[in-house]
Amino acid sequence: MAGEAASRASLDLPGRQEELLKAVVALGKPVVLVLLNGRPLSINWAAENVPAILEAWESGTEAATPWRHPVRGRQPGRQTAVGFPRKGSNARSIMLTT
Helix, strand or coil, X not given: CCCHHHCCCCCECCCCHHHHHHHHHHCXXXXXXXXXXXXXXXXXXXXXXXXXXXXXXXXXXXXXXXXXXXXXXXXXXXXXXXXXXXXXXXXXXXCCCC
């Protein structure tokens, strides 16, 4: 889903992933949404309806390392230096000049 050859016109979750998420939340069980992606996503419905969201962001071979502690109720071992806008219209355009 990431890379120059995989551009998308929308920041929404791809395919039927949000539909699946809604079905899981509707079961009434505790839910933790773990996002393993390489680009920002619009997760407005999830932000309002899922009590815990973890962004693993391009985690590669060490995928479990950054989020295993929060899933178990412990403090995360690392912090992200990246923030994500709630919607595409909030994204900042940065122009580097020399």
